[in-house]
Amino acid sequence: MNKYFFNLIFLFTPIFIFCKLQFECLALDDRNTFLFHSSEDGITTRNTPETSLFYGKMYDETPEVQAISFRPEHLIYNRNSECVFIQNRFGIFVYMQNENAVRALPNIPNFLSGEEYSIYDLCKITISPNGRYLLYKKAVSPTRADIFLYDLASSQPALIINAADRCPGETVAKWSPDSSHFIYQKNNKIYYFSIANYSQNRQLEESWRFIANAKLANGEWTDDNRFIWAEKEAIWECDTASFAAKSIYSNYLQQGKATALLPYPFQQQSHRLFFFHESSQMLLVRNNGAAMLFNPNTPLKSSAYLQLGINMRVKKAEMNRNGSGAILVKILENGKFGNALFIIKSNMFVPLSEKLNSEPPQINDFTLHDGTLLISTSDGAIALNIETDEIVWQTKQKEVRKILPITTGHLLFAKDAAWLRNRNGDLQPLFLCSAPNAGISENSTPIITDAEGNIWEIDVNTCMIKQLSSYQGKIITEPRNFKARLLTREIKKSFYQNVVCFKETSNGKQIDVIKEGKLNYTLYQPEIKGDLHFKAGEKYEIALMFDCLRSGEGIFEIAEALNRYKVCANFFLNGDFIRNSPVLTREISLLDAEICNLFDNNINFSGDAYTIDKTFIRQGLSCAEENYFAVTGKNFAPYWHSPSFIYNTSIVQYGLDSGYKFVSYQLDSMDWIDKNDRNVNSRYYMNNEKLILRLLQNLKPSQTVLFSTGFNGTERDEWLFEDIGTILCEMQRSGYTFSYVSSILNRYRR
Numbered sequence: 001m002n003k004y005f006f007n008l009i010f011l012f013t014p015i016f017i018f019c020k021l022q023f024e025c026l027a028l029d030d031r032n033t034f035l036f037h038s039s040e041d042g043i044t045t046r047n048t049p050e051t052s053l054f055y056g057k058m059y060d061e062t063p064e065v066q067a068i069s070f071r072p073e074h075l076i077y078n079r080n081s082e083c084v085f086i087q088n089r090f091g092i093f094v095y096m097q098n099e100n101a102v103r104a105l106p107n108i109p110n111f112l113s114g115e116e117y118s119i120y121d122l123c124k125i126t127i128s129p130n131g132r133y134l135l136y137k138k139a140v141s142p143t144r145a146d147i148f149l150y151d152l153a154s155s156q157p158a159l160i161i162n163a164a165d166r167c168p169g170e171t172v173a174k175w176s177p178d179s180s181h182f183i184y185q186k187n188n189k190i191y192y193f194s195i196a197n198y199s200q201n202r203q204l205e206e207s208w209r210f211i212a213n214a215k216l217a218n219g220e221w222t223d224d225n226r227f228i229w230a231e232k233e234a235i236w237e238c239d240t241a242s243f244a245a246k247s248i249y250s251n252y253l254q255q256g257k258a259t260a261l262l263p264y265p266f267q268q269q270s271h272r273l274f275f276f277h278e279s280s281q282m283l284l285v286r287n288n289g290a291a292m293l294f295n296p297n298t299p300l301k302s303s304a305y306l307q308l309g310i311n312m313r314v315k316k317a318e319m320n321r322n323g324s325g326a327i328l329v330k331i332l333e334n335g336k337f338g339n340a341l342f343i344i345k346s347n348m349f350v351p352l353s354e355k356l357n358s359e360p361p362q363i364n365d366f367t368l369h370d371g372t373l374l375i376s377t378s379d380g381a382i383a384l385n386i387e388t389d390e391i392v393w394q395t396k397q398k399e400v401r402k403i404l405p406i407t408t409g410h411l412l413f414a415k416d417a418a419w420l421r422n423r424n425g426d427l428q429p430l431f432l433c434s435a436p437n438a439g440i441s442e443n444s445t446p447i448i449t450d451a452e453g454n455i456w457e458i459d460v461n462t463c464m465i466k467q468l469s470s471y472q473g474k475i476i477t478e479p480r481n482f483k484a485r486l487l488t489r490e491i492k493k494s495f496y497q498n499v500v501c502f503k504e505t506s507n508g509k510q511i512d513v514i515k516e517g518k519l520n521y522t523l524y525q526p527e528i529k530g531d532l533h534f535k536a537g538e539k540y541e542i543a544l545m546f547d548c549l550r551s552g553e554g555i556f557e558i559a560e561a562l563n564r565y566k567v568c569a570n571f572f573l574n575g576d577f578i579r580n581s582p583v584l585t586r587e588i589s590l591l592d593a594e595i596c597n598l599f600d601n602n603i604n605f606s607g608d609a610y611t612i613d614k615t616f617i618r619q620g621l622s623c624a625e626e627n628y629f630a631v632t633g634k635n636f637a638p639y640w641h642s643p644s645f646i647y648n649t650s651i652v653q654y655g656l657d658s659g660y661k662f663v664s665y666q667l668d669s670m671d672w673i674d675k676n677d678r679n680v681n682s683r684y685y686m687n688n689e690k691l692i693l694r695l696l697q698n699l700k701p702s703q704t705v706l707f708s709t710g711f712n713g714t715e716r717d718e719w720l721f722e723d724i725g726t727i728l729c730e731m732q733r734s735g736y737t738f739s740y741v742s743s744i745l746n747r748y749r750r
Contacts, residue, residue, distance in 0.1 A: 019043045019565050019732055021117055022497035023514060025479035025486040026438050032058040033444040034479070034486045034513070036500050037069075037435065042566035043089070043119045043495070044073070052090060053435040054112075055446055055460050056513060058484075058502050063513045065112055067093070068446060068463050069432035070102055072413050074124045075404050080131035081152075082407060087125050089118055092136065095418075095431070097408070101462035102431050106155045109138060116517035119495055119565070120729050121169035127152075128179040133195070135172045135182065137164070139520045142696065142730045143689045143723075147172060147184060149198075160198065161186070161206075168726065170217055176225050181240050183227055185216035188268065188687075188718075190229070192243055192255075208247045211238060211255045215268045220275035230266040230273040234258040235282070235296065260296030269718050270553070276319035283327065285314045287553065291327065293347065306342065306349040311583055313556055318368040319344060324386040326352075326366055326373055332559055335590025339363040341375065345386055355389050356382075369405040376400040381412050381421075393425060398452075416450055417465065429456070431463050439475035447475050480505075491516055494523070494735045523734045524696035540701045540736040543744040544569040545665055548577040549602050551710035552584045554721025558709060559591055561725040565732065568592045570663075570741045571709075572641060575600035575624040582631045589632040594740045597640035597660055600624045605646040617654035639663045639741060663741050665706035667698055671720035672708045688718040696730055702748035704741055 019042030026035040034056050041049040056065035067090055074087040084095040086102075091110025095102045109115040123137040123145060134152055137145035140163060147161035164186045173184040173193070181192050190211045197203045212231050219229030226239045236256035238246075246253045264286065266273070274283040282294045291314055293304040308314070311332040319325030325344040330337060341352040341363050352360050352375070362378035372392055375382040381400045383392040399415035409422040411430070418430045435448050441457075448456040448465070455468040479486035484505060488498040493516065500514040526540075546558060548571060562569055571588050573595060578585045589595055600623040605612055625636055640660040642651060652662045673685045686694065699705070709721060720727075731738075739747075 019119055020495050020497050021119075023488055023500050025488060025500060027440040027476045028479045028481050028484065028486040029440045029442075029444055029476050030481045031444050032481070032484065032502075033440055034058070034502070035438050035440055035446055036479075036486065036514075037438070038090075040089070042564070044071075045564065047563075051434045051436050052088075053432060053438055053446075053448075054514075055458075057444075058511075058513075061509075061511055063502060063511065065513060066460070067091070067104065067112065068458055068460060069435050070095075070418070070463070071433045072402055072418075073122055075402060075413070076125065076127050077404055077406055078127055078131045079407065084404065084406065084411065085125065085127065085134070087122060089122065092125060092134075097406070099462070100430075100464055102464075105134075105150075107157055108136065108150060111517060112514075114515060114518055116520050117496075119732060120166075121725065123167060124169075124171040126171050126173055126175060126182075128175050128182075128195075129177055130179040132179065137166070137172050139166060141521050142166070142692055142726060160193065166726075167216070168729075174216060174219065174221060174227075176221055176227070176240055177223055178225055178240070180225075181243065183211065183216060183219065183221075188213065188215060190214050190216055190219060192227075192240075194243065197244075204244075204247050208250055209243075210250070212236060213268075218266075218268060218271070218273040220273075220277060222275075222277045222280075228259075228275050229256075230262065230271070230284075231256075231268075233262055233265050235260040235262060263292070263294070263300055269722055272314065274317040276317075276325065278321040279319050279323050279325075281319060281323060283314075283317045283319075289313075291349070293344070302347070304344070304347045304349060309583065310552065310581065311556060311587055312340075315339070316366070318366075320368055320371055320386070322371075322387075323347070324371070325368060326386075328363070328366060330560075332556055332587050335587060337560065337563060341366060343373070343386060355384065356391075364399075364401045365403070367403055367405070374403040374405070374410065376403050376412075381410075383410075393421075395421065395427065397427070417456075429465050429467060431465055432456075432458065439477040441471070441475060442473050447471060486513070495732050524699065524730065525734050526700040540734070541739050541744065541747070542699065542701065542731070542736050543704045543739055543741045545663070545704050545706045545741065546571045546709050547598060547706065548573045548581075548584075548588070548709050549598070550576050550580065550712045552577065552581045553710045554719060554724070555581075555584045555588065555709050557721050558707075558724050559587065561728050562591060562593070564725070565728045567728055567732075567738045568594075568740060569738065570594045570596055570637075570639070570704075572596045572598040573624070573628060573636075574598035574602060574643070575620075575627050576602060578624065578627040578631055585628065585631045589628075589634050594637040594639070594742060595628070595634070596663065596741070597621050597624050597628075597636045599640065599643055600627075602643045604644070605642050605651065606644075612651060614654045614657060617651065618658045621655065621658045621660055636660075637740075637742065661745075663745070664704070666700075666703035667695065667705045669695055669705065669707045669720055671716075672712065672714060673716075674714040675716055677714075685716075688720055688723050691720055692723060692727055692730070695727060696734070699731065699734075699736070701736075702744060704744055 022039050028034045038052045039049045044050045053069040055068045070086050070093050071088050072086045076085040082097040086093045092105045111117050125136045127134050134150040139145045144163040145166040147164050148157040149160045150157045173182040175182045191209045214229045214231045226237050228237045237259050238255040246255050270287050272285040284292045284294045289308045291306040313330050315330045316328040327342050329340045342349045364376040366375045373384040380396040382394050397414045400412050402413040404411040412419045420428045438448050441447050446458040455471050456465045485503045489501050490498050501510050503510045571593050600620040641663050675685050
């Protein structure tokens with residue numbers, strides 16, 4: 001495939017959209033006790049900025065700071081110790097029921113100890129079923145992370161696995177029910193790790209512990225210590241009892257054995273397996289768009305089937321022992337993302353609205369517990385008995401985001417606070433999840449006023465909150481006292497906007513309270529000296545170009561990442577794509593993007609099958625334009641490029657005569673190369689990790705970067721759009737901002 005460059009000048013107002021982390025100082029009293037909070041915009045999964053509250057005190061010249069609000073992004077309940085582990089981007093915290101207190105887990109890197117704040121989706125911690133160990137990851141590259149084994153008894157971590165797959169948003173590993181082994185992923189393969197062998201310092205070499213060419217997300221443990229996964233055309237299983245023997249004789253024996261045939265070849269990248277060990281059933285999700293309940297012991301024709309739209313993705317699935325359950329589906333509709341919940345009952349998928357006989361509020365999450373479906377919504381929490389369709393209980397707490405069943409009841413994590421709903425139905429406030437408005441009382445206690453006017457007091461020793469009927473004393477809401485100020489210092493490095501400082505007004509001495517986190521690994525930042533296109537003092541500004549040719553399997557992932565990280569981009573649509581995917585075309589038209597013309601057909605301009613004259617160019621551009629208008633009621637932005645970027649002076653001029661300026665790219669992602677294409681040198685076919693590193697190492701300010709949005713008839717082992725979030729995170733981490741192609745042409749092209 002031939003691709004060329006062409007640069008043009010066009011006037012347009014530049015737009016900068018990016019995620020950011022910044023802090024705001026709230027209060028400083030005469031004892032040098034202070035409050036400040038964070039604002040995280042375009043980083044978490046929420047469209048609005050999230051806040052976290054911090055409390056501290058200056059001792060001589062040494063600040064002591066602690067988090068006093070704990071927004072949960074991942075939760076684990078350990079029944080053995082009755083502790084709730086809360087993971088967010090500032091660290092890992094534990095709520096201890098017996099002490100009624102929240103503490104930061106000691107000796108684990110966190111933001112307050114100077115570690116880098118992650119804009120990636122978290123690698124979810126996991127705890128052994130016996131409650132002894134915790135596993136966490138620490139990133140060492142954009143695609144790699146080390147795995148640490150944390151002993152909860154001694155509070156000591158140990159590095160046990162180097163350079164595993166980073167897998168943002170996925171769990172670190174999966175523990176066997178007896179806590180003797182766990183399975184982890186590296187190089188898109190899964191391996192086992194033996195705790196007993198590690199304790200005795202006789203762990204086998206990693207290559208001997210290989211299990212399968214599969215992704216960790218597509219495997220699960222059974223109750224009797226068998227690990228089951230999908231690979232190629234079958235369901236496979238292995239068990240802990242034979243791990244060691246089969247490893248030693250790996251030249252003759254493989255870890256797994258096939259136990260059932262799948263109805264179709266399983267692709268690790270685009271298919272997903274959910275295994276429900278209690279019911280021994282499976283949910284197979286094909287190409288992220290069709291879900292099927294699968295039981296190898298029943299006829300295929302009797303399996304329940306749910307056809308999802310190309311604008312939908314299965315995000316979560318759970319099932320009870322009796323076969324009832326639920327799946328959470330994320331939907332891109334009218335340019336916005338939302339969730340839908342389907343109930344699994346009597347081997348059928350039923351929308352939640354049919355069970356409630358009304359349209360449910362915005363659904364945030366769900367979990368199953370003792371046959372009850374616990375639903376977190378924007379209007380509160382709903383507990384639904386799946387068998388009887390009756391609402392067991394319901395609360396009206398504002399914006400419940402997660403529900404966690406514990407021995408004494410249920411923990412409801414709302415936007416502002418965590419609540420305990422005990423078995424009698426009473427609600428007890430526990431601790432804050434966020435606090436945009438706060439001050440300090442006369443005795444240096446944090447006082448919170450929420451949006452409803454409620455007043456809360458925080459015990460800084462336990463982080464528990466208590467509601468006050470009223471407060472008559474003085475509340476300090478100024479970040480200064482008679483001898484010092486609490487202020488922010490702008491840094492504008494990467495996605496960091498500022499840091500918090502304590503300044504003594506008498507001598508001007510300034511002490512950092514919150515420092516810029518040290519980097520886990522080196523940033524990919526360009527050497528811009530001598531770059532003629534880059535103006536001194538400008539930001540690292542780039543534009544993303546997404547070509548929509550024939551299919552759009554990656555549009556959902558791309559749109560989700562752009563929306564999540566507040567990134568603008570350009571989409572180039574041709575007539576074939578518009579005709580094949582009108583639903584996706586409408587959704588693309590509603591994104592924060594410039595939508596441009598990619599001609600009507602994906603034909604070869606360099607061949608002799610067509611006469612490439614003015615009429616041909618005008619008709620091709622006009623036909624694609626009319627198709628786009630018919631589907632969306634909108635017009636293209638006045639930019640285009642030819643199929644494969646083939647051009648000459650005449651082609652460019654013909655486009656100008658039709659009202660379109662020709663656009664080229666400066667950096668090709670090379671995600672379009674077919675692994676079986678003999679016309680392309682085999683060294684240009686790379687897996688996602690190599691493609692990502694190549695992009696980052698070659699990226700420079702003012703470039704336009706080209707990506708594909710679908711399979712487009714090519715065959716690859718991995719698709720780069722599946723990791724578009726990783727690419728956007730790393731670009732922003734390196735300090736890049738994003739603009740439309742029109743802005744790049746205006747600002748940097750001659």
